[in-house]
Amino acid sequence: MPAKRERLARRRRAAGLTQEQLAELLNTDRSTLQRWELGNTTPLPEQQRKLARALNVTAAELADLLEPEHGNGSGSTTERVAYALQHPGGTDMATVAQLRQQVSDLDERYDRLPSTSLLADTAQALGQIGFLAKYARPSLRRDLQRVEATAATLLGQLVWDASQRRDHRTARHYFEQAGRAARQVNDPVAEGHALLRRSYLALYGEHDPVEGLRLTEHAAAVTNTASDVLTGLAQLHSAEAHAMLGETRRCEAALAAAETSFGKVTSADAAANLFSPTQFDRLAGSCYLFLGNHGRAQRILDDAATAMTAPTKSQAVVLGNLGLAYLHQRDLDSAVASLHDAIDVLKTNRGGGGLNVVSNAVRKLRRWRSEPAVQDVYDRLFSLMTAQ
Template structure:
């Protein structure tokens, strides 16, 4: 039976850390944080004081979180079953449960093959969309739009990965749905995230750097004022698109501006865990390869 440390994971999210960010603070691998939260291993004694400080808890509170291990087997939610039978009765409690389900699936994304997550994610996304369509106007419907933006983005990622980046049409349809939902509630971060994912499809799936450039620029504009890290990531892909188009100066300018944005990002930035130094090196190297090819040809 799979196990988990639910309180530990919840506390990490409460202080605004992704698994990647917490690992960076502690100087360890992200997979180590995942193993702690799945109750597969325990933090070594010398790491525990630093972990407690990062989570803003006392050593005793941390010990309680580590001792509290639960079954990770999904449990049937009777309230959700009732609401699905009478969708106009959907309320904030059910919406919060669906948001937690989506967040749990998002956290699984980095450690579970996409093909294995598709069924559960598809079911959850379908439930969110169905209830949103039937919800009375007001706060509940707005909250469901926000959850739908996240679940649609996740579905786009999963479909693209599981199809080995071949099913561009379905992937883009999910990202478009995410953008539409995000705009309903003026969620700039969710909209920018989906726009950025669309730029990936244009750059790496369709091999269309012109469209990729426009989409990455749009993501950077939308994320401005919301997430410097997401702006920086978008600008890195703006630079890569310019490199594909053999536009050296524009590429260098975008990469430089991206670095400035990363410098402005703080631990509370919602995209702080989206991008790692390895990702930065990979994209910078890709730009140099494209521009290097131009130098050789000239």
């Protein structure tokens, strides 16, 4: 029985592609792609060139992805990286590809798992990448710096979440490290992503919309010709910064710009894995909450919550904000129901942003604390926080 190519399947998922979507890009059948991932057949040379472009990997990296894995494949990865750490001057492209895939896998799990569960592996990977980069030949050093930018951005977010969004200093250190690595290899996508994450510190941690706006506008300028996904995300967060400042016209102009950017997104975008169809509604709903248009916020957030079925950190934020929108409209029953749903999600992933939003909403319920339904929300949130 042939061994499955798990690394190939993981790389496809990390690129944000289903089997159907990738098959369409390659102008082939889903069944053909399925046979490649199962290890039943191997793509022809011309197909491999197209596959490498679609997955944004080099020919050498694709060759490694096409190697079958026996068992869970972790042993070969561990052995290859361990050998390179003992003989850093002999680091090869396959080792770099393994580290890139390891970081990609960790990044892919970020929105679904507690940040604390990913911290150690991400920190270890970043340390290994930095060590090997010191000894690698120039061409490989540049590849490692690209992976470093991704790993440092992820680690900054994990540290911030794990501290319940209190440790701004350490998170900023990693985001700045990511930005430096990205600039050294002239990677505007990685640089823009790091800038965007830095803007979150300003907007949601330090409550400084002026600094947040500066960073989001900088991110949009950096990624303008490199990624419609990241440009759109930066414009969305610029809109939220304007909303925090009470600037309705500028907020709505930034929302319109983001909608235009998202309308140009294709699966070939270098940051396609960061795109979600619900992102616009998630941020637009938050904007109208800040602007005090609670009815409009509730309708938009309700649509976003309905469209989000997986228990992700983003879903917890939406449900928490939806609870706030209902609460501002004095719809206590709906607010409590949304907050219960948010806590259900938080129990699976301990999302830092979602926990902050839900905690803020629950504080606003204080005047109804004597209500049994409200007390139940307090008890569940307390149990969740003490269990962390």
